[in-house]
Amino acid sequence: MNIIATDSPSTEGLANMLEGYDCPAILVSVEYQILATNQHYRNEFGRVSLTDKPRCYEVSHGFTVPCDEAGEDCPLSAVVQSGHKERILHIHQTPRGKEHVDVEMLPIFDDDGALLFFVELLRSIPVSSPENLNTKLVGASRRFNQMLEKVSRVSQKDASVLLLGESGSGKELVATAIHQGSQRSKNSLVTLECAGLTDSLFESELFGHVKGSFTGANNNRTGLVELANGGTLFLDEIGDVPLSMQVKLLRLIETGSFRPVGSSIIKHSNFRLICATHKHLANMVKKGEFRQDLYYRINVFPIHVPSLRERPDDLPLLISTLLKRISEGKEYHLTDSALRVLKRYDFPGNIRELSNLLNRAVILSDTNLIEPSTIQECLDIDYELSQENDNDAHLMNSELVLTPSNKTEWVDLKTAESRYLSELMAFYQGDKDKVAKVAGISLRSLYRKLES
Structure with a gap:
C-alpha cells in the first residue's frame, strides 16, 4: 500500500509510526538518508548513529553510491519509477555478517502527491546465506x-x-x-x-x-x-x-x-x-x-533452480563452503590455478558433482592446499570411467555382430586410432597435453593408448 499523509508529517511522528510494524523498519528520505529506525531493526541489525543522517546504501552494503549505481537492484529507485511499493531481495551487512534480506519499500506522499519519505521493511531469510556459513x-x-x-x-x-x-x-x-x-x-x-x-x-x-x-x-x-x-x-x-x-x-x-x-x-x-x-x-x-x-x-x-553453469560467480563461495563441511575440522583451500581449472569445467552433475570432486580432492591431497594437478586428476577419474563405460557398451554391441568376416575391420579400427594419435603427435611436435585435448581424451588415457 502507499501511505498518504494529509498534512505534512513530522519526522518524529513517522518514527513513532515505525514501531507499529512487526519487523525491522527504517524511515528513509528521498536523498537516501536514514532518519529513524524501530526497535525491531535495532535488535536485529544493531543501532545506527543518525546524527550525520547516513545513507541507506552505506549502512546496508558499504557502498559509496546508491545500489543501482553499484550494479545492484535498488528498491528506492524502483519505487520512484513505479510510484507504488516495491519488493526486492538484497544482501545486507548485519552484525552476523552478510545475510539475504527481503526488502519492501513503501512510499509516503503528501496530499498533493509529492513523494516525501520511504518506509523500508526488512525481513531476514534464515534458510540461505551469501557467505560461507552453516546454512543449506x-x-x-x-x-x-x-x-x-x-x-x-x-x-x-x-x-x-x-x-x-x-x-x-x-x-x-x-x-x-x-x-x-x-x-x-x-x-x-x-x-x-x-x-x-x-x-x-x-x-x-x-x-x-x-x-x-x-x-x-x-x-x-x-x-x-x-x-x-x-x-x-x-x-x-x-x-x-x-x-x-x-x-x-x-x-x-x-x-x-x-x-x-x-x-x-x-x-x-x-x-x-x-x-x-x-x-x-x-x-x-x-x-x-x-x-x-x-x-x-x-x-x-x-x-x-539454476545449474552451476548459470551461476559461475557462486563457484568460489560454494567451494569454500563445501570444503568446510567435508574437511572434518581441517581447513583446505584451492590455489588460484586450481580454481581456474574448475571454472573451465561445465559440471554436468552440478553441485552434487562439485561436492564429490572436492571430497576426492581432499583424500588425494597431501597438504591442506589443493593444487591444479589434484583437481585435474579428480576430473580424469570421472572421464576415464565414462570412457570405459562407453567402450564396454561398444564392445558388448560389437560382440553381438562380430563374425569372422568383420574381425579384421575391428582390428583396423584400433589401427586407425593409433595412426590418428601418431599423426597428432607429429603435428603438435610431441605436445601430449594438446594432443589429448584435441583427441578428447585424458592425458592418462593418451599415454596408455600410445604404449599399447
Whole structure:
C-alpha cells in the first residue's frame, strides 16, 4: 500500500509510526538518508548513529553510491519509477555478517502527491546465506538471488510449487527452504523419491497399506501422505510417476483424500505440495507421457533452480563452503590455478558433482592446499570411467555382430586410432597435453593408448 499523509508529517511522528510494524523498519528520505529506525531493526541489525543522517546504501552494503549505481537492484529507485511499493531481495551487512534480506519499500506522499519519505521493511531469510556459513542454501549471484526471491515469496503462501532444474542443482534443498519458511515449518517435510517406483510400490509408499493387502504386507503401514498431514509433501522427480498412478495422485491433490492399499476406509490429509523434476513436463504432456490436468495442478508456482553453469560467480563461495563441511575440522583451500581449472569445467552433475570432486580432492591431497594437478586428476577419474563405460557398451554391441568376416575391420579400427594419435603427435611436435585435448581424451588415457 502507499501511505498518504494529509498534512505534512513530522519526522518524529513517522518514527513513532515505525514501531507499529512487526519487523525491522527504517524511515528513509528521498536523498537516501536514514532518519529513524524501530526497535525491531535495532535488535536485529544493531543501532545506527543518525546524527550525520547516513545513507541507506552505506549502512546496508558499504557502498559509496546508491545500489543501482553499484550494479545492484535498488528498491528506492524502483519505487520512484513505479510510484507504488516495491519488493526486492538484497544482501545486507548485519552484525552476523552478510545475510539475504527481503526488502519492501513503501512510499509516503503528501496530499498533493509529492513523494516525501520511504518506509523500508526488512525481513531476514534464515534458510540461505551469501557467505560461507552453516546454512543449506549458499549463493550471492544474480541468478541465485532471483530464485531465492521467489522462494521467499511463495514460502509465505500455501500454493503448490514445481521446482525445475537439472539433477544435482539442489532442488531438494530449495524444497526444504520453502518448507522452513512456511507456516507449516513446525510440522514434517516428507519426501518421496518417485524415480524407479513401480505402480504398486508407488501407491504403497504414498498411501500406505493394510496387513495382508498383498504378498509381503505383514503389517499395516502408514503412507507418506498421512505422515505429511499439517506439513509438506515433497515429490522428487515427479516426471517419473507411472502414468497409471497419475490419476490417483490428481485425485489426492484435488480432494486431499486417499485410501490405503487394501483398505476401504477413506482418509484425509492437509499438506502443502512441492514437486521437482529435471524433465520437460510440457513436452511430456504433448507426447501423452504426463497428464495435462495433473501438470496444471502441480505447476501453480514454478521456480527454476539454476545449474552451476548459470551461476559461475557462486563457484568460489560454494567451494569454500563445501570444503568446510567435508574437511572434518581441517581447513583446505584451492590455489588460484586450481580454481581456474574448475571454472573451465561445465559440471554436468552440478553441485552434487562439485561436492564429490572436492571430497576426492581432499583424500588425494597431501597438504591442506589443493593444487591444479589434484583437481585435474579428480576430473580424469570421472572421464576415464565414462570412457570405459562407453567402450564396454561398444564392445558388448560389437560382440553381438562380430563374425569372422568383420574381425579384421575391428582390428583396423584400433589401427586407425593409433595412426590418428601418431599423426597428432607429429603435428603438435610431441605436445601430449594438446594432443589429448584435441583427441578428447585424458592425458592418462593418451599415454596408455600410445604404449599399447
